[in-house]
Amino acid sequence: MLGGKVVAYPEGTPEMRVYRITLPVGAKIPLHIHSLPVVVVVDQGRITNVRMIGDAEESNIIEAGDGFLEGHP
Numbered sequence: 001m002l003g004g005k006v007v008a009y010p011e012g013t014p015e016m017r018v019y020r021i022t023l024p025v026g027a028k029i030p031l032h033i034h035s036l037p038v039v040v041v042v043d044q045g046r047i048t049n050v051r052m053i054g055d056a057e058e059s060n061i062i063e064a065g066d067g068f069l070e071g072h073p
Contacts, residue, residue, distance in 0.1 A: 009037060023047070034070055041067035 015036070023029075031050065040049070042062050049068055050059040062068055 010035065038070040039067060040070065 025045070031052070040047075040062070042064050044064050046061055046063045048059055048061050050057060051070065052058070060068070
């Protein structure tokens with residue numbers, strides 16, 4: 001469950017992709033959506049994850065060694 005909702009894979013053939021990205025300190029990624037569920041793991045430092053839950057903006061600080069799941073809309 002994510003934000004009180006069950007995360008469901010969209011119709012079609014399931015797929016998994018793994019990306020490793022490095023964000024510089026202070027970097028911001030614009031609010032966006034994903035077409036598939038996404039797992040994020042913070043390797044070093046921390047990030048602030050901002051997402052919309054209904055009409056409300058929610059943010060959490062994710063520390064190194066932790067992660068989160070973003071669901072399909």
